[in-house]
Amino acid sequence: MQKPSTSDIGRGLVAATMILALAACNTIGGAGRDVSATGNAVTSGASAATPR
Incomplete structure (x- = not known):
């Protein structure tokens, strides 16, 4: 068996x-x-909890 060359390893x-x-x-995607989904849920929860 031949030893792998440097270019093969590269x-x-x-x-x-x-x-x-x-x-x-x-x-990452x-x-x-x-x-993003967590941010949307927090924003929705904050909007629902804000007195009107």
């Missing part, structure tokens, strides 16, 4: 980095939606 690292970056984008 390609593998680039591929792994890209996969992790794509996974992080989905996670989902977290943003969760934070």
